[in-house]
Amino acid sequence: MKAKELREKAPEELNLQxxxxxxxxxxxxxxxxxxxxxxxxxxxxxxxxxxxxxxxLREEELKACED
Incomplete structure (x- = not known):
C-alpha cells in the first residue's frame, strides 16, 4: 500500500493494520x-x-502536538 493511501486512513485503522x-x-x-x-x-x-x-502514526502524533 502506498504512503498516500495510508495517510488517508484513520489512526485506529492504521493500528489494526x-x-x-x-x-x-x-x-x-x-x-x-x-x-x-x-x-x-x-x-x-x-x-x-x-x-x-x-x-x-508518528507524523500524525507530532502534528497533533504542534497544534
Whole structure:
C-alpha cells in the first residue's frame, strides 16, 4: 500500500493494520525457521509496511502536538 493511501486512513485503522502485519511477520519468521517459507521476500515487504505505518502514526502524533 502506498504512503498516500495510508495517510488517508484513520489512526485506529492504521493500528489494526499494524497489529495484523506484526502477526504476519511473526508467522513468516516462524515459517522461515522451520523451512516452510515459500516467499522470503514477503518478510521484507511486511517489515517495510510496518515501518511506513509507524512513520505515518508518528507524523500524525507530532502534528497533533504542534497544534
Amino acid at each position: 499494524l497489529n495484523d502485519l506484526k502477526t504476519e511477520l511473526f508467522t513468516l519468521r516462524f515459517q522461515l525457521a522451520t523451512g516452510q517459507l515459500e516467499n522470503p521476500m514477503r518478510i521484507k515487504e511486511v517489515k517495510k509496511s510496518i515501518a511506513q505505518i509507524k512513520t505515518i
